[in-house]
Amino acid sequence: MTATHTVKLRFADGAIRALEVGAEQTVLDAALAAGVPLLHQCRSGSCSSCLSHLVEGEALPRPGSSSTLLASEFAAGQRLLCVTQPKGDCTFELGYGSEEGAQxxxxxxxxxxxxxxxxxxxxxxxxxxxxxxxxxxxxxxxxxxxxxxxxxxxxxxxxxxxxxxxxxxxxxxxxxxxxxxxxxxxxxxxxxxxxxxxxxGAFFLREKRRAPHIFVAGGTGLAPVLAMIDRIRQLGGRKPPMLLSFGCATPDVLFYLDELELRRQWLPTLETRICVDRGSNGDFHEGSPVSALTAADVRDPDTVAYLCGPQGMIDAATQRLIELGVAPENIFSEQFVPSN
Ligand code: FES
Missing domain, CATH: 2.40.30.10 (Translation factors)
Structure with missing residues (x-):
């Protein structure tokens, strides 16, 4: 008889789904076989779409698999379900609702x-x-x-x-x-x-959150963040306070500044900080978009943060936001990896 383990998946909308996962199966494979929709894409540990948080039990990467998780993220309980096998009964939390993976x-x-x-x-x-x-x-x-x-x-x-x-x-x-x-x-x-x-991908605006939003974007990482800000503008009702910290290497490679200024005028609750690594000449914040964040930016413990850019910026922003009091589960990120 093949041993199976009971895995519980707790979704952000409160729904809980239980699965039996075989000894040789990954959690993602078992979930999809059972008709439980989980966000995924590459199925090989490289896109982070299937990111989850292990809150009970033990679960390890499938032997021979690779993953983009840092050792510190693994130690903090993060798991990529496409390459994760339970070693006993365990529970994972997902950062999205139970129907969102059905897209x-x-x-x-x-x-x-x-x-x-x-x-x-x-x-x-x-x-x-x-x-x-x-x-x-x-x-x-x-x-x-x-x-x-x-x-x-x-x-x-x-x-x-x-x-x-x-x-x-x-x-x-x-x-x-x-x-x-x-x-x-x-x-x-x-x-x-x-x-x-x-x-x-699992990096998308959680539309029901009304707490302050912090967006940190490097280079073309601005694109998804701007789509989120525009979506908030299109949604009815009171807008949350929003801070966008956006940076490029030098002033000559900055882009979309007029577009950002328009959003600032349309959205009185939006503050923008434009950053360059060097050569600001006093026109922009000199330093990374992470260095532009201050303690005064996080006054609400429910603050939500969205980060998009190179891995180094994401790691620095995550660490800084946690130091400032943002809960790790309220930080959503997408790194971009240049392809050649
Ligand atoms: S589906 Fe891409 S990392 Fe799991």
Missing amino acids: PVVEAHAFVNAIEPIASNVVKLSLELAEGSWLACRPGQFIQVEVPGAGVLRSYSPVSTEADLPRLDLLIRLLPQGAMTSWLTCGAKVDDVVRITGPY
Whole structure:
């Protein structure tokens, strides 16, 4: 007889689902086999979509698997369910509601509407879904784009929201020798067709939270954060206090400053801090967007934070926000990893 362990999954909406997980199974495989919708994408420990928190029992990575979790995150109980096997009965908490994983991934085609350089190393790619196609993301989630002619996939979080559909706007950082960069700078033209799939990811706005929001974005990590702020603007009712700390390396590579100023005017509860690592000349905060955070920014213990940018910025922001009093379970993050 094969041993199984009872695994409880506690969702953010209070729902609890219990599963029997076989000795050789991962929690994600068992959940999907049992019809329990969990957010996931790569199924190989690399995208963090299936992140959960182990609150009872013991669960370890499947032998031979790899994962993007830091040792400190693992020690704090974080687990990627696609590569996690229970070693006894255990309980995991999920940072989303029990129905949110049921969102189906779809494939769609889209036309290129415009290709607009918005900084020396960032292009805004505007797509329009082909007739009959529909692909809606929660603000913060990402899609995958197949680079025409290269046959490789690249992941981007739209800066536009569902209200803008069928238009989908992406902010794309140009990388030397990048497949997407080569296409955008050498071959792409209006009316080209691209294949996209999505939505993916567990990094999305928790719309019911009314506590203050802190957003920390580095470079094109601004895209998902701006989609979240726009979604909050579109939602009815009182807006939470919001702080956006956004940074780039130098003033000449900053982008979307007019767009941010517009949001500030539309949303009186939004404060923006623009940061550059160097060369601010007094116009911007000099330092990382994490260094612009102060103790006065966290007065409410229920403060929610959304972080998007390179891994080093995410780690520093997480540590700083916890020091300032933000609860770890109220910090949501998405790192971006440049692909070459
Ligand atoms: S599904 Fe990508 S890390 Fe688990």
